[in-house]
Amino acid sequence: MTPYSFAHNAYAGDLQQTWDHLIDGEESGVTVHVAGRVMLLRTQGKLAFATMRDSTGEVQLFALAALTERFDEFVRLHLGDWVGVVGEVVRTKRGELSVKVVSWSTLAVAQHNFGDKWAGIADFDLRYRHREADLWANEKSRLTLARRSDVLRSARERCWAANFMEVETPILNPIPTGASARPFSTFHNALDSQFYLRIAPELWLKRLVVGGFERVFELGRVFRNEGVSPRHNPEFTMLELYAAYWDYENMMNFTEELVANVATDVLGSTEISYQGRPLSFATPWPRRTMAELTSEAVGEEVSVHTPRRHLANLLAQRDVEVPEAWGAGRCLAELFEASAESSLWDPVFVTDHPVEVSPLARRHRNDTTLTERFESYAVGRELSNGFSELNDPVDQRLRFEEQARLAAAGDDEAMRIDEDYLRALEWGLPPTAGLGLGIDRLVMLLADESNIREVIAFPTLKPRRD
């Protein structure tokens, strides 16, 4: 029977640092208890060398028939077995820091191997379905998921440092809202009610601001029942935060600082390389209106005031089908996506979106057909989305009603009227700015990964049907 515990008192990584000064063949006189997984095993008659890895790194185990108990069993260990070892820290004649094994025990056996000891595990299906094996076999996977943890820690600390309080809001929602997306639905038996997994926590968070929490953030999972791709997982992690008394300019300032600081916390610099190309998070990020960028991309002046018919023609030239229900605003936003979006490499704020595509954003103070909204883009992808929040319950009702008309016309991503939210606005939402930041996308950039599944420990896969 394997032990129930092990009196562990040292880590491989620490030993490598602490005993860096040991010269070849020198013995430290210090006995340690280390534990980890056997990654490699080299036997040589009455000697055996094992490479053991724990969460901090690797250290060699040096076993001798003359010293090590049950030596004949030690040399029969399998790659992947967990062992606990007691022995002296030494450096071998050939220069490898080692624990000279006196007593030891198998803590757990590995009944399956961990892939080729040189090539690891390459099969995507196996790696994603059995990430536990992938993590042992592939250093890159360990580094990427550790980096995700670093990003989460940094983002939280930066939010706390700016006096945002972390809150949690419902994942089970009677109405899916706060974004435009198809939801997952589920059912609560005792309440005899249909629920939807949240597509965004937005409205709940603003209700907390109404309640007097002036700066709140939530770092949590949202769910969207849409296609999967190298950049889309059905569940993903969003940082949403709201600050009373801020407008979207303030929030853009905060956003660029947040991302730049996270990059610095995690990588030590705002200057990184992504997929072989330099990428700079250095602030300030350019701020360009959607109309400007779209005009540049299509080679003529366009805006939300351009006749819808003309915008529709420009879209048609780009093979975009234009439904009857789209107004000039939606056409402009679609034209932006079709023409300008993919070329935005370094971070940039795209601002002043049409009201038509921004049902929760406050109208622009200089043009009521636009909103005070921004989206940051990097590497041609949307990274964040924020705005001066619409806090007028009358206008919000009009926006919801417009969404309801779209839904009636067949748009299954349109928002639904949320009476509870409207009532909350009637109690008074101060001027507030909000932000939603896609954490997975940010981790992809900071981990130099091109597939979102690499930055998610257990990405959503189709269940096997054997």
Place this chain on the structure above:
RNA sequence: GCGCCGGUAGCUCAAUUGGCAGAGCAUUUGACUCUUAAUCAACAGGUUCCGGGUUCAAGUCCCGGCCGGCGCACCA
């Protein structure tokens, strides 16, 4: 959802024009007192993803299905 590509031993990968299904590592056995992906020797290891079809003969060609990668669509 559509298109392209892929699935061969536990893992990483070969297999020419349709012609005996292979190697390295892992496993098993043996040798070896300073190895570093140790080395050397030997044994063993297969529903070639699944189901049909064409053919004297199919890993290879055709049809259907499953799973994955990439692109498109949708979207963040």
